[in-house]
Amino acid sequence: MEPKSWIRARARISPYEIVFWIAAAVIPFVFFEHYLSLAASVAVAALFCISLDLILGYAGIISLGHAAFFGIGAYTAGILSARGWGEPISGLALAAAVSALAGYIVSFMIVRVQHLALLMITLGLSFLMTELAITFDQFTGGSDGLQGIDTWKLLGIWKFSLWGHTAYAYAISVLFILFLLARRIVHSPFGLTLEAIRENPVRTTALGAPNRGHLQKIFVISAAFAGVAGALLAQVSETVSPEALGFQRSAEIAVMLILGGTGRLYGAILGAIIFMVARDQISGFYLQYWYFWIGLILIFVVLFMPRGILGGLERLARIGRRS
C-alpha cells in the first residue's frame, strides 16, 4: 500500500465508530431513560479512563494514583461553584488548568521512576492529596465533603435536574469532544513518539528524543483530562468528598482500563461501560456479595482475553474474518 494512504488509513474514522457514538447519544435517552444518571457517571468514568489510557496505554506510565488529578479537578470546579460561580463550562476549563498545573509539578517526579517505584509513588501522592483535602477543611469541607455546590443551567438554558437529561447530554458531549481530542493526539506525531517511547525508550533516546520531556507533556495532558472528568462529576452530582482523590478510585479506574484493553481509547470507554453497568446490575441482585462476581469477571478476562475485552473482541473478529 502507498505509505501516505496507509498512515491516513491508520487514523481514519471507521463506520463502527460513527455507529457507536450515535448509539451512545441516542440509546440512553430513548431506551434507558431511567438510567440517565448512571449513564452520566459512566461517561465520566470513561473520560477518566481515557485520561489514564493516554499515559498507561500510549506512553507506558503506570499509575495507581491518577484520582489525585480527578479529585483536584473535582475540587476546583466544586469550590468555584460553592463560592458563587456555578457556570459549568468555565468550571471545566479552570479545573483542566489547575489539574494540568498539578500534573506538571508531579510530572518531574513521575518520569524519573518506573515499575513498582512508580506505582508506589503515584499511590503515595494520591494518599497525600486525600490527607490534604481532609486537613484543609475550610476550603474543602473536610471529610464530610464540600457543601453548597450549585451548578448553573447549562449554557443558561438547561437545568440540571434529578432526571439526568441535562447531566447525560452534558457528560456525553464533553466525553465526545475530549475523545476526539485524545484521538487526534494519539494519531499525531507526538502520539507516535509516545508509542515508540513505550516500546523502547533506549531507541527513542538514540534517535534524539527527549523522552522525559515527551512523557511530561502527555502526563500534563492526561492530568487535565482527569481534571475535567472530576469537574464533570462534581458539577453533575453537586458533591465532592476526599474519596474523589483516593486510592480506591485510582485502582478502580485502572481495573476498568485494563479490563477494556489499554492503548485503544475505545478499550477505556468499553471498560468503563462494562464495569459500571455490571456493578450496578450485579449489586442489584447480590447486594452484599457482588464483589464475588466482579472478581470472577476480572479473573475470566485475564485468563481468556489477556489484551482486555476489546483486544479479545478484535481477536475474535480476526479469526472470524479468516474463516
Next chain:
Amino acid sequence: MSTLIAVLFDGLSYGMLLFLLSVGLSVTLGLMNFTNLAHGAFAMLGGYVTYALVELAGWPFLATLPFAFIVTAIIAAGFEVVLFRRIYKSGELNQVLLTIGVVFASYAVAAFFFGTVHHSVELPGYLKGFVEIGALKLPSYRIFLVVVALLITTVLVGVLEYTRFGAMVRAAVDNGKVASGLGLNISVIFALTFALGSGLAGLGGALAINILFIDPNFGFHVLVPVLIVVSIGGLGSIWGSFVAAAALGIFDVVGKFLFPEVGAFLIYLFMVVILFFRPNGLFARR
C-alpha cells in the same frame, strides 16, 4: 526517658507486624517477579484459620499458628497451579487485574462465611497485659511479635541463602532456562516458593488479628502498608523488608507521638521521598 523507650518499642513492634505481613510478598513479588496484590487475601485466610480454630474449635492460640501457615500455603499452592502460573509471563497489568479479582472474590467469600463483623481471638494469659521493667511498661503481645519476627527472619534468611532449596529458587528465578536444563523442576519450585510466601502471609494475618482484627476487608486494608514495606525494603530482600518495616513502624509511631497533627502524612511522604531517590528500594537484590 522510659516514655521514649516505650514509644520506640511500640514503633518497632508495629514495624514487626508490618514485616510479618509483608515478608511473604517480598518473596513472591521480589523473587518470582509476580505482582501479587492478592497477598493480603492470603493473610486474611490465615487470620480466619486462626480465628476459626481458637474461637470455634477451642484451640490455644499458639497451636493454631502453624496451621495458619500450612493451610494458607496449601490453598495458595492450589491457586498457583490453577490460576497464577498461567500469567507469570502476561505482564504486570494482567497480574494486577487477576490478583485484584481474587481479592474481590475473597472479600465476598469471607463475608459469606464469617459475616461482615470484625473478629478477634482470645489470647492466653501470658500474652495479655504488659510486662513491667522498672518504670517501663511493655505490652506482652508486642514483645511476642518482635520475637516471632526475629525468628522468622533468621529462618527465612537461612532457608533462602544457605539451603539447597534456596539455591534452587534463586537459580530458577535468575534463569529459568538454565535451571531447567540442570534438571530442576521449575514449576514445582515456583509453586513451593509461592506457597512459602503466601504461608508467611497467612502466619502474618494470624498474628495481626490481635492488633488489626480481622474482617472481610482485611485483604484490601493491609495491601497498601505491605506494598510500602516491600517497595521501600527492596524487592526480594528479606533483610530489606525487615529493616524497612522496622524503620517505617518507628517512623510512623514516633512521628505520630511527636507531631500527631501531621502523622498520617509522614508515612506517605517518607515513602515518596525514599522511592524517588532509591527507586529500587533501600536494599535492592539486583
Next chain:
Amino acid sequence: MNSLETNNIGKAFGKLVVSDNVSLALPKGARHALIGPNGAGKTTLINLITGTLAPDTGTVLLNGEDVTRLEPNARVKRGLSRTFQINTLFPQLTPLESAVMAICERNGTSGHWLSGLSKHAEGIDEAHDLLSKVGLGDDAVKPTRDLAYGQQRLLEIALALASRPKVLLLDEPAAGVPKSESAALFEVIAALPEDISILFIEHDMNLVFSFASRITVLVQGAILTEGTPDEIAHDPRVREVYLGGAHHG
C-alpha cells in the same frame, strides 16, 4: 576539524577499567573500524561517545564542539547517531512508523500533538524512501516483530540514518545475520553516503578489511594500535591478541 574526537577518555567501574585513555579521531568521511577481542570495551566506548555512560576522564568532541556533558539525545541533535549490537527496535510499530517517528524527532515535529500524522507528508515520503534504500520498501507496513532478523538489522541502520547523522556509530551491524542475508547488508553499508563519518565495531573481518580505511585495535579498554588495514593485518601484536587466542568467531 575532525567529525569526532575522543581525548584520553577513561571509565572504570570500581577496579575494573573498561576504558583506558582512549583517543580517537575521525576526519570527515572516515571509515574507521574498531576491533578487539570480546570484553575489550568496544561497546563501552560507543556508550561513552553517545553519552549513555558518563566518562570519568577525558572529553568527546563532535565537529569540534565539546559534548562530554550533553545528554545522549542532545548529541543526536548535533549529528551523532548509532545502531545497536542487539536489535533495539519498536516491536509493535511498523518500520514506516518507526522511521516517521525518527524523522519527526529530527525535524522538530515530534511534539506536535494537534496535527494528524498524515499531514506530515514529506516526512512519510522521506521515511519510505529511506526504507526503500535499505530494501525494506515492500515490508514497510508490517509490524517490526514479524520481520526477518536480517531485515531488522537493516531497520537498525535505516533508523540511525533517519536522524541525518554526520557521525554514525555502527555496533556490529552484521552480528547474527545469516550468510544468506549478509550480502544485502554489506551492500547497504557500502552505499552509505560518503560525507558521513563512520565508526564501526565488527567481528566479520571480511567486512572490516573491505570497508575500513583505518582500524583501531582495542584490548582491555586501551588502544593497542591504530593503522591502515594493511598495517593492522601485518602487525604481529594484533595477530597475537586478536587472532591468536581470543577470537571467537
Next chain:
Amino acid sequence: MRKTLTAVCALTLSLLGGSAMAQDTVKIGIINAYSGQFADPGAQLDAGIKLYMQQHGDEVAGKKIEIIRKDVGGIAPDVAKRLAEELVVRDGVDILAGALLTPNALAMGDVSAEAEKFMVVMNATTPVIITKSPYMIRTSATASQINGNFGAWVAKQGVKQVYTMVTDYGPGIGSGAAFEEAFKAAGGEVVGQDRTPVVNPDFAPFVQRIAEAKPEALYVWVPGGTQPPALGKALAERGITAKNTKIYGQGELTDDAALEAMGETAAGIITAYHYNVHRDDPLNNEFVKAYRDANDGRDPDIYSIGAYDGMAAIYKALEATGGDASAAALIKAAKGMTWDSPRGPMGIDAETGDVVQTIWIREVQMVDGKPQNVIIDQIDNAR
C-alpha cells in the same frame, strides 16, 4: 429543542406512572453500605429494618410497604446522590431512608429536597444534615445531642481538666467539639487535643502521649467496629485505667468487644449513649431477644436501633396520614411525634425534625466478675 421535548414527555409519563403506583404500595428506597469498609454497620442497620417489618408486617394504613435496597459501597456522596436519583426516577420510591454515613446523607438530602420525598436518616449523626431537606427526620442521634450534654454532665461532676482524643473525620471532630464546647461553658479546661487517623490506626503513639501528659480526665471518641477494642487494648497494655485517669467517651468506647478486650481494666470508664443493649426494660428485652433470634445471636447496636426506630417513624407517620406518602403529609405527621422505643422514650422535634431522646450515662462496673455498662444517670428529652 427536540431533546427538551422528549424530556418533558418523559417527565409527564413518569409522573403519571408514579402516581398510579402510589395507590397501593409505598416504596421505601434504602441507601446503605452493604459492601466494603462499612458493610458491618450497614448489615446491622439492615437487620433493624428487617426486624421491624417482621414484627409489624408489610402493610400500613392499607398500603403495602416495599423496600428497595441500594449499595453505596462506602463513603461516596456522588454515588449516593445518583442512587437516590435513580430510586426516585427509576423505581418511583416515595421515601428515602438509610443514610449510614454523613457525606452520603448530605447528598441524599439534596435529592429529598429537590424531588420532595420524605427522608429518614437512620444513622448519620452530623447535626447539619437535617437542614439539607425540609422533608427529613432523623431517628439515630446527633453528635452534639450526646456529647454536648455529656460535656456539661462531666463538668458537673467536678472535673476541671480534660484531654480529648477523637477520630480525625467529621463525626469524631463534631463530637469532640460539642463535648469541649459544653465542658468549657461549664467552667472546664481542655488541656490537650489529639486526632487519630480514620483507617487502620495504631493507637500506641496516642496512648503514649496521654501517658506522658497525665491528664486528670480523658475524653475519647472513636467509631464503632474495630477501633474501640483496639483502643481498649492499647490503654490496658499501657496501664491507663480509670484508676489513674478518669476516662469518658461516647458509648462505642465500651461496647462489648471493647469490654472483652480490656477486661477488668475497663472498670470505671464512663460513657454516654442513646442506646444500651443490656438495659433491663420489657420493651428492650423483647427487642433484643427477637433481634438475636433473627441474627444468629448477635446483639443489636445503635445502627440496628436507628433503623428500627426509623421504620417505626415511617409506619407511624403513614398511619397518621392514612397512607398518604407525599412528603408534605409525612413530614407534617412525623414532626412532634413521640413513642416508646427499646432505647427509651423518644420523639421527633416539631421544629427541626431531629431526634429527641434520653441520653444514658453509664459506668463500667464489674457484675458477676464481668465488666458491664451500668446506667448511673440519665438526661431526659435531650436535643
